[in-house]
Amino acid sequence: MDEEKRENKDILDDSDDLDVSGEFEDLIESSSSETYELRLFVAGMTPKSKRAVERVRRICDDYLEGRYELEVIDLYQKPELARGERVIAAPTLVKKLPPPLRKIIGDMSNEEKLLVGLDLKKKDEEGN
Amino acid sequence: MVNPLDDSDNSGLPKARTGIEGLDEITNGGLPEGRPTLVSGQAGCGKTLLGMEFLVNGAREFDEPGLFVSFEETEEELKDNVDSLGFDLEELSDQDKLALDHIRVVRSEIEETGEYDLEGLFIRLKHEIERIDADRVVLDTIEALFSGFSNKTILRAELRRLFKTLKGLGVTAVITGESGDDSLTRHGLEEYVSDCVIHLAHTESSNVYTRRLRIVKYRGSSHETNEFPFLIDENGFSILPVTSLNLDYKVTQERISSGITELDDMLGGEGYYKGSSILVSGTAGTGKSSLCAHMADSACERGEEVLYLAFEEASDQILRNMRSIGIDLERWVDAGLLHFQAERVSMYGLEGHLAVIHKLVNELEPELVIIDPINAYLTGGKELETKTMLVRLTDFLKQNGITGFFTNLSSADGTSESTEVNISSMMDTWILLRDIEQGNERNRGIYVLKSRGISNSNQIREFLITDDGVKLKDVYVGPSGVLTGSARVIQESKDRTEKQNIEEEIERLEIELERKKEAMEAQMDLLKAQLQTDRMETKKKLEELKTKREQVDLTRQELSQIRNADKQDPQGS
Numbered sequence: 001m002d003e004e005k006r007e008n009k010d011i012l013d014d015s016d017d018l019d020v021s022g023e024f025e026d027l028i029e030s031s032s033s034e035t036y037e038l039r040l041f042v043a044g045m046t047p048k049s050k051r052a053v054e055r056v057r058r059i060c061d062d063y064l065e066g067r068y069e070l071e072v073i074d075l076y077q078k079p080e081l082a083r084g085e086r087v088i089a090a091p092t093l094v095k096k097l098p099p100p101l102r103k104i105i106g107d108m109s110n111e112e113k114l115l116v117g118l119d120l121k122k123k124d125e126e127g128n
Numbered sequence: 129m130v131n132p133l134d135d136s137d138n139s140g141l142p143k144a145r146t147g148i149e150g151l152d153e154i155t156n157g158g159l160p161e162g163r164p165t166l167v168s169g170q171a172g173c174g175k176t177l178l179g180m181e182f183l184v185n186g187a188r189e190f191d192e193p194g195l196f197v198s199f200e201e202t203e204e205e206l207k208d209n210v211d212s213l214g215f216d217l218e219e220l221s222d223q224d225k226l227a228l229d230h231i232r233v234v235r236s237e238i239e240e241t242g243e244y245d246l247e248g249l250f251i252r253l254k255h256e257i258e259r260i261d262a263d264r265v266v267l268d269t270i271e272a273l274f275s276g277f278s279n280k281t282i283l284r285a286e287l288r289r290l291f292k293t294l295k296g297l298g299v300t301a302v303i304t305g306e307s308g309d310d311s312l313t314r315h316g317l318e319e320y321v322s323d324c325v326i327h328l329a330h331t332e333s334s335n336v337y338t339r340r341l342r343i344v345k346y347r348g349s350s351h352e353t354n355e356f357p358f359l360i361d362e363n364g365f366s367i368l369p370v371t372s373l374n375l376d377y378k379v380t381q382e383r384i385s386s387g388i389t390e391l392d393d394m395l396g397g398e399g400y401y402k403g404s405s406i407l408v409s410g411t412a413g414t415g416k417s418s419l420c421a422h423m424a425d426s427a428c429e430r431g432e433e434v435l436y437l438a439f440e441e442a443s444d445q446i447l448r449n450m451r452s453i454g455i456d457l458e459r460w461v462d463a464g465l466l467h468f469q470a471e472r473v474s475m476y477g478l479e480g481h482l483a484v485i486h487k488l489v490n491e492l493e494p495e496l497v498i499i500d501p502i503n504a505y506l507t508g509g510k511e512l513e514t515k516t517m518l519v520r521l522t523d524f525l526k527q528n529g530i531t532g533f534f535t536n537l538s539s540a541d542g543t544s545e546s547t548e549v550n551i552s553s554m555m556d557t558w559i560l561l562r563d564i565e566q567g568n569e570r571n572r573g574i575y576v577l578k579s580r581g582i583s584n585s586n587q588i589r590e591f592l593i594t595d596d597g598v599k600l601k602d603v604y605v606g607p608s609g610v611l612t613g614s615a616r617v618i619q620e621s622k623d624r625t626e627k628q629n630i631e632e633e634i635e636r637l638e639i640e641l642e643r644k645k646e647a648m649e650a651q652m653d654l655l656k657a658q659l660q661t662d663r664m665e666t667k668k669k670l671e672e673l674k675t676k677r678e679q680v681d682l683t684r685q686e687l688s689q690i691r692n693a694d695k696q697d698p699q700g701s
Contacts, residue, residue, distance in 0.1 A: 043247035051242075075248055079255035082248050086232055089277070090247040102237055105277075109242030117239035 036060070036068040036118070037097035041082070043075050043090035048107045052091035055108035063120050093117075141348045144192070144264065144300040147185025148178070150367030154352040155343060159324055164291050164301040166321035168312040169328030173339060174360055175304040177213075178328070179266035180206070181364050182302055184215045186264045187225035192300075194264035195227045195256050199272035203228040213364050224260045233276030240278055246286040250293060262299060269304040274315050291320045312344065323347045329355075341367055357516060359482060379403065384430075384531065387422030390600035391559075394576055394585035400557055401581060402495075403529045405522045407552055409536035410561030414572050415591055416535040417441075418598050419559070420498050421450040421457060423533050428460035432495040435488055436468050439501065443468035454596045467492055482517050486524065497525055501535040502551065515551065522554050556580040561591060564612045571613035574600060590616070 040056055042049035053072055060068045075082050075090060085094060089105040095118060104117040115121035143158035152158050159165045159182070169175050176198075183194030198206055206228055207217045220226035231249070257265065270287070277283050294301045303321055305313030307329075312318045318325055325344040340355040358367040383398040392399040400406055408416050424434045438446055446468070447458050460466035469488060489497065502518060518534075525532040536551060552558045557579040564573045572591035576584040589600040590612045604611040604619050611619050 041248060043245070043251060048243055048245075075251045079251045082252040082255065083229065087248040088231060088233065088246055088252070088273075089238075089244045089249070090251075091244060092248060100237075102239060104239040104241055106240050106242035106244040111241075113239055113241035117241070 034067070034098040036064050036095065038068060038070045039085070039094045039096060040070060040072045041075055041085065041087045041090060041092045041094065042072065045074070049091055051107040051109065052093070055111070055114065056093055059108075059111070059114055059118070059120075063115070063118075095119075143349075144186070145190060146182045147189050148181055148365045148367070149363075150356070150358070151341075151365070154341075154356060154367065155324075155346065156350055159300055159302070160346070160349070161300050162295065162298045163323040164294055164303055164321045165324040165326065166303050166305060166313070166317055167326045167328065168305045168307050168318070170307050170330055173328040173330040174358070174365065175328060176201070176206075176268050177210070177360060178326075178365055179268050179302045179304055180210050180215065181213075183226060183264050183266055184210075184217075184220065187220050192263035193225045193227075193260045194266065195229065195253070195260065195262040195299075196266045196268070197253065197256075198228065198230045198268050199233060199270060200268065202230045206230075213362060215364075227256050227260050227262065229256055233272055235276050238276060244279075244282065246273075246283075246290070249286075250290065254293075254297070257297060257299060265294060265299045265301045267301065267303045269306060271305050271313065271315050271317065287317070287320050318344075324349075328358075361487070378529065380529065385426045386419070387424075387426035388419075388598050388600065390589065391419075391574070391598075394574075394587070394589065394600070395557070395579055396582045396584060398582075400531065400579075403526060403531055404556035404580070405526065405532040405534065405554065406557040406559065407534050407536060407555040408559045408561065409538050409552075411538055411563055414561035414563060415593055415598065416537070416561060417446065417449070417500055418453060418455075418593055419561075420500050420533060420535060421446070421453075421455045422598055423496065424457060424460070424466055424498060425455050427496045427531075428457075428463070428465040432465070433492055434460070434466045434496045434498065435492055435494040436466060436498045437485065437500065438468060438470040439499075441470065443470045446470075452595075453593055453598070467494070482521060485521060489524070489528065489530065494530060496531045496533060498533045499535070501537045503537045518551055519554055552578075557582070562588075564590075566612060567615045569613045569615065573612065 038056070038060070040053060042052060056070065060070055073081060075087065081087070087094070087103075089103075091105065091107060093104040093108070093114075095102045095104070098119075102117055102119075104114060108114050112121065142161040143155070144161040145152050145158040146155075167175050167178055180196065183196055186192040186194050196206065201209070210217060217226060217228065221228060229252070231252070253265070256262070270290075273283060273287075274280070291301075291303075303317060305315070305317040307327070308314040312325065312327060322345075324346045327342045327344050329340050329342070331338055331340060339358050339360070341358045342355045343351045343353065356367050358365060380402050382402040383400065384402045385392050385399040386395065408419050410416050420436070424436055427434050436443075436446075441449075443461075447461070450457050457466060461468065467488070469484070485497075502514075522532055534551075534555070558577040560575055560577050562573045562575070564571045572593075573588045574591040575586075575588045578584075587602070589602060592599045592601060601616075604616040
């Protein structure tokens with residue numbers, strides 16, 4: 001986290017530390033060049049899981065082509081990961097990189113929220 | 129893994145014993161086995177500890193491994209918190225008898241989009257349960273989920289499913305929940321957990337906090353419905369049930385002296401039974417503490433250890449006061465036989481005090497425990513709690529064969545009688561000290577109201593505090609009633625004078641009689657002498673007269689001879 005902040009400061013040295021929304025916008029700008037590491041935890045191949053997998057894949061292809069890693073994990077197969085990754089809900093998409101760590105839960109039916117969660121869209125544009 | 133129940137609960141419902149002192153008694157055997165139990169209460173009332181003790185006891189005593197799922201405290205925090213209770217969670221987890229799982233729910237990390245479920249949590253729980261083959265599970269406190277997820281509909285459905293799953297797994301679960309303003313739990317967990325609900329409260333009365341536990345419901349089983357005070361001390365959780373009195377302690381025939389010979393005499397000549405509980409009640413200044421001091425003194429003289437809990441005086445003050453009536457307790461303190469513990473009850477509250485007494489008794493192993501006075505507890509708690517606590521205390525002492533000596537300050541107008549009656553039912557011997565007001569004077573009276581198994585005196589004795597300790601005197605019972613103090617002394621001296629007067633009178637009369645007799649006898653002697661004299665004189669006269677008559681006869685014969693006449697004439701013609 002600290003490292004990230006420093007990095008951002010290096011890129012945009014005249015940014016005001018106290019202006020959080022400005023920093024946030026800058027973060028979104030900067031994220032366009034970063035590599036995404038994503039893990040999608042599902043509990044069995046239920047319709048809900050399938051929907052989530054499809055939607056995450058589509059978003060990744062649309063917005064992050066060539067700069068993302070997506071791992072789909074079935075918690076039934078690897079139950080120990082539920083603890084390790086602190087996963088409670090299913091499906092859960094964990095954005096490990098770039099920071100901050102974020103968990104997006106649900107069948108990803110709300111694309112806006114998914115994009116905001118992945119820092120691919122500003123939160124204040126969230127109209128629905 | 130069904131525990132055979134040794135409790136006489138006829139419901140046939142299998143129960144998992146908690147191993148928590150008192151809880152198994154009031155639930156008639158423990159929590160419903162294989163079912164979830166809800167423990168609700170405010171923050172800091174001991175929910176987490178109850179859950180943890182349930183697991184630790186299960187792992188240690190009943191060979192039932194347990195899983196502790198914490199939504200608030202981390203594994204490290206949990207370990208540290210119970211470390212002081214002697215629960216080594218590390219060791220138990222190494223043996224796979226206990227698993228700790230901290231589930232962190234951070235709202236800011238989570239973005240919700242669309243439908244989801246909590247299968248991740250379910251998988252996580254199942255995995256841990258299977259890993260250590262857990263029979264017991266604690267969820268503390270699952271309501272944290274409500275702050276982590278915004279979709280309450282999903283959450284509620286998932287909770288319902290969770291408890292169903294836990295039941296399906298056959299684990300005995302304890303779910304804790306924070307109480308709401310009007311409801312048992314803030315988010316209405318009682319809606320899902322309906323088998324057994326236990327409520328913990330931390331209530332304040334007269335500035336003293338008391339923890340209480342109540343079983344709100346227990347489906348299919350009988351249980352106690354009262355609120356029970358409980359305490360948390362260095363041995364963990366313990367509940368003080370009134371009704372779970374264990375009366376199977378050993379009793380002894382051994383008697384111990386009260387330290388006052390006359391009082392021993394009133395108690396069948398031998399004093400109290402060892403290991404019994406004795407209550408001395410009386411109004412202010414009737415000498416209750418002096419009786420305590422005598423008791424302590426005589427016990428120490430026998431070489432017994434004594435624990436003296438003084439709630440109204442400092443130990444130095446007691447030592448000084450008792451020295452003034454000729455009882456030197458200081459030598460016993462120096463010899464290490466007499467242990468004073470002087471403090472106000474309000475310092476700890478009721479539960480804290482009981483804990484302190486337990487601890488001291490276990491440490492010192494005294495043969496006599498003196499509590500002066502037990503009223504101090506009434507200011508520290510409510511009547512029921514006080515009674516509960518005293519029942520527990522006397523029970524505890526009896527089971528250890530320790531004599532309990534309690535004093536109770538009763539009010540002069542007798543309003544505290546009901547309290548006394550409540551307490552006295554637990555006591556084997558009840559001694560009453562009373563003020564007797566008479567003739568502008570207040571004196572002390574003592575009598576034995578009851579004494580189980582002892583043929584005690586029914587007499588009221590006057591109770592004197594002298595420079596040489598307590599002395600008992602027979603009260604004056606005379607035609608004008610019972611007298612004590614100076615009235616008794618005056619009456620006694622009056623009696624003495626009166627008696628003396630009578631005696632003198634008797635003596636006087638006797639002497640007079642003697643004198644009269646003597647006088648009469650003297651007279652009689654005189655008369656006898658007179659008689660003697662008279663007789664002598666009369667005799668003399670008679671002699672003279674006889675002589676005279678003979679002479680007369682002689683003369684006549686001579687004359688007739690001389691005249692020689694009428695010789696044949698019969699004489700006396």
